[in-house]
Amino acid sequence: MFEQGMLLLVGEAFLETLFMTLVSTFFAYVIGLPLGMLLVVSDKDGIYPIVSLNKIFGVIINFIRSVPFLILLVAITPITKIVVGTVIGPKAASLALLVAAGPFVARLVESSLKEVDKGVVEAAQSMGASPFQIMTKVLLPEATPSLLLGFAIAVTTILGYSAMAGICGAGGLGAIAINYGYYRGDKEIMYVMVVLLVLIVQVFQELGTRISRHSDKRL
Amino acid sequence: MEEKEAMIQLRGVCKRFPQKKDTIEVLHNIDLDIYKGEIFGIIGLSGAGKSTLVRCINLLERPTAGQVFLDGMELTSLGEKELRVQRHSMGMIFQQFHPLMQKTALENVMFPMKISGVPKEKAQERAKELLELVGLSERMLSYPAQLSGGQKQRVAIARALATEPKVLLCDEATSALDPNTTAGVLSLLKDINERLGITIVVITHEMSVIQKICSRVAILDGGDIAEIGSVEEIFRSPKTQIGRELVFHDGEKKEAYVGHVPYCYRTVFKGDSANEPILGNMMIEYGAPVNILSGNTRNIKGGVFGQMILQFPEDAEVRGKMIQYLRDRKVEVEEVEYV
Ligand SMILES: Nc1ncnc2c1ncn2[C@@H]1O[C@H](COP(=O)(O)OP(=O)(O)OP(=O)(O)O)[C@@H](O)[C@H]1O
Ligand SMILES: [Mg+2]
Numbered sequence: 312m313f314e315q316g317m318l319l320l321v322g323e324a325f326l327e328t329l330f331m332t333l334v335s336t337f338f339a340y341v342i343g344l345p346l347g348m349l350l351v352v353s354d355k356d357g358i359y360p361i362v363s364l365n366k367i368f369g370v371i372i373n374f375i376r377s378v379p380f381l382i383l384l385v386a387i388t389p390i391t392k393i394v395v396g397t398v399i400g401p402k403a404a405s406l407a408l409l410v411a412a413g414p415f416v417a418r419l420v421e422s423s424l425k426e427v428d429k430g431v432v433e434a435a436q437s438m439g440a441s442p443f444q445i446m447t448k449v450l451l452p453e454a455t456p457s458l459l460l461g462f463a464i465a466v467t468t469i470l471g472y473s474a475m476a477g478i479c480g481a482g483g484l485g486a487i488a489i490n491y492g493y494y495r496g497d498k499e500i501m502y503v504m505v506v507l508l509v510l511i512v513q514v515f516q517e518l519g520t521r522i523s524r525h526s527d528k529r530l
Numbered sequence: 531m532e533e534k535e536a537m538i539q540l541r542g543v544c545k546r547f548p549q550k551k552d553t554i555e556v557l558h559n560i561d562l563d564i565y566k567g568e569i570f571g572i573i574g575l576s577g578a579g580k581s582t583l584v585r586c587i588n589l590l591e592r593p594t595a596g597q598v599f600l601d602g603m604e605l606t607s608l609g610e611k612e613l614r615v616q617r618h619s620m621g622m623i624f625q626q627f628h629p630l631m632q633k634t635a636l637e638n639v640m641f642p643m644k645i646s647g648v649p650k651e652k653a654q655e656r657a658k659e660l661l662e663l664v665g666l667s668e669r670m671l672s673y674p675a676q677l678s679g680g681q682k683q684r685v686a687i688a689r690a691l692a693t694e695p696k697v698l699l700c701d702e703a704t705s706a707l708d709p710n711t712t713a714g715v716l717s718l719l720k721d722i723n724e725r726l727g728i729t730i731v732v733i734t735h736e737m738s739v740i741q742k743i744c745s746r747v748a749i750l751d752g753g754d755i756a757e758i759g760s761v762e763e764i765f766r767s768p769k770t771q772i773g774r775e776l777v778f779h780d781g782e783k784k785e786a787y788v789g790h791v792p793y794c795y796r797t798v799f800k801g802d803s804a805n806e807p808i809l810g811n812m813m814i815e816y817g818a819p820v821n822i823l824s825g826n827t828r829n830i831k832g833g834v835f836g837q838m839i840l841q842f843p844e845d846a847e848v849r850g851k852m853i854q855y856l857r858d859r860k861v862e863v864e865e866v867e868y869v
Contacts, residue, residue, distance in 0.1 A: 430628040434686075437588055438642040438693070439617035448644065453632050528632045528673040 317500075321487065325507060327401070328483035331473045332511075335405055336466050339412035343465075346372075346413065347420025348446060358432065359442040372414040380411050380472050384479060404473070404481030412469050419461035427453045456527035463519020467512045474508060484508055536599070537697060537729040538564040538587055543596035545582050556582045558753045560596070569723050569730045571740040571761070573776055574750035580733045583750065584699050587731065588620045589613055601696055618646050621690025625702035627682040629674035635661060635685045636670045642692045653692075660688035664718060680711035687718065691726070698722070701733045716742050737776050741765065741830045749773050765830055766798050766862045774866060778839070791841055793849060794823065798862040799836040809840075812855050818843040820852070839866065 346368065352358055353365040378386065384407045388398045395403045427450050435449045451458070477485025484504045492501025524530070545557040556579045564570045574580050585591040587598060589605055598605045605616055621642075629638050636657050643653035661667050664684040674682055683703060690698055700719065704712040720743045723730050732744060740747050740761055748758040751772040757764060768774045778796065799808070813819055821841035828835050842849040856863050 428628065428631075430624060430626055431630060433590060434622070434624065434628040435641075435645070437590055437617060437620070437622040437699075438645050438689075439614040440645045441611075441614060444645055448641070449630065453630060455632060526632075529675045 321484075321503070321507075324482065324484045324487050324504075328470070328473055328485070328508075329511070331401060331405065331408070331476070331481065331483055332466060332470045335408040335412055335473065336462075336469050338405075338409050339416045339465065339469060340462075342409065342413035343416025344420055346417035347424065348450075350417060350421045351424040351450070352442060352446060356429075358436075358445050372417055375410065375414045376418070380407075381475055381478070383407060383411050384476060399480035401481045401483075404476035404479055408469060408472050408476060411472060412465065415468065416461075416465050419465055420458065423454045423457035423461050424450050426457050456523045456529075459519060459523035459526060463516050463523070466515045466519070470508065470511060470515070534565040536563040537566040537601055538562070538731070539597075539599040540586070541597040541599070543583075543586055543593045543598065545579070545586060545591060546594045556753050557586065557593075560753075560755060562748060562755065562758070564729060564731060565746075566601075566729055567723070567727050568745045569720065569732060569743050571732045571734065571744035571747035572750055573734055573737065573740055573747060575772070575776075576735060578750045579753045580735075580750055581701055584622075584701050584731060584733050587697075587699060588617055588622060590622075618642070618693040619695045620697045620699060621693070621695040622699040622701070623683065623686045623690050623703045625705045627674075627679070627686045627706075629682055629685055629689075631674050634671050634673055635666060635677065635688075638674070638685050639688045639692055642689060646693055648693075656692065657688070660691055661685075663691075663722075664688045678711075679707050680714060683707065683711075683715055684718065687715075687722070691722065691728070696729060698728050698730045699733075700730065702735070703732070704739060705734070705736075712739070713742070719743060737765075738828075741828055749776060761830055765828075765835065766800070767864060778837075778866065791823065793842045793844065794866050795840050795842060795853065796862075796864050796866045797838050797840055797856060799838075800833065800860065808856065808859055808861065812852055815855065816848050816852055818845065818848050818852075 350365060350368060350372075353361040353368075355362050355365070357365075375383070384404070387407055387410060391398050391403050391406050395406055397403050431453060432445055432449060435445050440448065473481065473483055474485030474488070477483055477487075477489050480486065484507055488501045488504035488508075491497040492504065540560050540562040543557055543560040543562075544555060546553045546555045560583065572580050572583060582591055586593050587600075589598065593606060596606070600616060600620065603616065605613060608616060630641060633641065636654070639657035639660050640650075640653045643656065644650075648656075658667070658670065661670055664687055666681060666684050666688070669677060669681060674685065677685065687698075698719075703719075704715050707715060716739065719730055719732070722728055723743075730743075732739065734740060744761050746759065747761050747764055749756045749764070749768075749770065749772055751770070756770045757768065757773045764773060765777055768777050774796075809820065820843065823839040823841055825836065825838035828837070842852055853863050
């Protein structure tokens with residue numbers, strides 16, 4: 312069906328997508344994990360309440376999260392231009408990915424950490440644990456299965472974002488799907504790309520679910 | 531008798547919670563001394579403020595006013611950091627056990643030592659000893675989800691003892707357990723108190739728990755200490771309405787009583803007098819019957835007690851004589867409202 316050249320192109324795009332997704336996810340966690348932890352800690356019922364700080368970050372995160380990714384991608388082009396120097400290509404797209412995915416991950420982390428039983432936190436406090444110890448020795452370890460599930464959700468969502476980023480020349484499977492499928496009307500190639508994307512999502516989701524279940528000692 | 535030294539002292543402790551409109555005061559000006567080495571009970575109905583009171587002892591809840599002392603040191607004047615150090619000498623266990631679900635029993639017991647900076651090897655060694663003490667050596671590597679309620683509470687007890695505390699605070703520690711398991715946990719607590727000399731504070735809404743292990747008890751009612759004294763004293767002659775309610779109705783269903791019954795008295799027979807036919811002799815002497823409405827015997831720290839709710843004859847003179855007859859034979863008699 313495909314000639315040699317096309318196969319190479321697809322293979323390359325596949326790797327590009329994987330790379331873009333994983334790198335963005337990594338950086339999204341670099342931002343989102345501490346931010347999520349901060350949201351939990353500073354909550355009014357948290358282990359170190361700083362309500363004003365919590366409110367400010369909450370509003371910023373909600374603001375970014377309410378803008379659809381495709382619009383965000385376009386909306387931040389002035390910033391992208393200043394920071395990256397160009398508004399097209401994988402580098403330009405990764406900034407938008409980061410801006411969108413960071414707050415998303417922060418909320419995922421926040422909800423995972425908030426699932427931890429308040430009583431366990433209280434027990435740790437009664438033993439004289441500091442807020443830092445409660446975070447590192449209670450909340451994070453106890454929330455690990457849930458954090459891993461969240462990680463799978465983050466990866467698959469960011470994969471979707473990266474495909475959309477294909478529009479602004481970020482490359483990857485999304486770019487091929489749009490260039491060949493949309494602009495040239497080559498539906499076949501578009502469907503192949505869709506199937507590939509679906510496969511990647513399936514693999515990551517399944518992997519995440521399994522690892523999470525395996526790590527959970529409550530079952 | 532030696533002078534009793536206080537381990538925990540509360541002085542004028544108030545706790546208010548700010549609500550949307552006003553504030554509610556849950557504890558009013560509580561003064562309380564808990565002695566070294568005793569098992570002290572705090573009993574009260576739901577919402578009386580028991581949990582709040584015990585949480586004020588280790589300052590999980592900061593009192594709105596008043597002072598809390600532990601072994602002579604004022605906790606209420608400490609900063610967070612110093613307070614955390616002092617908390618190493620106060621263990622606490624809860625109704626819902628609150629184990630770390632992702633950690634084994636052994637790791638759970640090691641946890642407080644990890645917090646307080648005990649080297650890992652030493653912590654592990656001590657954790658194993660403690661698990662042995664609570665009878666869970668075999669389940670060392672089990673996760674909480676694989677343990678029964680009673681076993682989880684044993685892990686929690688071992689964990690609370692890990693930092694060699696002076697005080698063990700128990701908030702409804704047996705309320706989620708069945709009677710047999712409760713008995714096991716209570717005797718473990720008693721054993722710990724006797725062997726390690728740890729002062730234990732037991733919060734409960736069940737008189738039977740108090741009777742089994744406590745030496746003294748405070749009755750908390752609506753944020754006030756209604757009564758305080760030795761368990762024997764309070765059981766024999768509770769002075770307040772709430773005290774009588776807790777002592778009489780424990781374990782019995784109130785709904786079972788219908789209507790008002792006149793001339794009811796609660797009688798308490800101590801020890802060997804429970805074996806003599808005092809009642810029979812009394813009825814023969816005065817030629818009038820009394821009606822036994824309920825009765826039971828209980829083991830309290832001071833010995834065996836029999837308690838009965840009796841309905842005396844209508845004739846005031848006979849009734850008076852009968853009561854005197856009983857009192858002469860060291861039987862506590864007290865009029866009660868029996869409905
Ligand atoms: N954080 C809080 N904010 C507001 N009100 C509270 C708070 N904690 C407790 N209260 C109130 O204080 C009162 C006493 O509560 P507490 O939990 O101490 O009762 P308790 O005697 O332990 O009851 P139970 O036997 O049901 O556990 C209740 O009326 C409760 O609603
Ligand atoms: Mg309570």
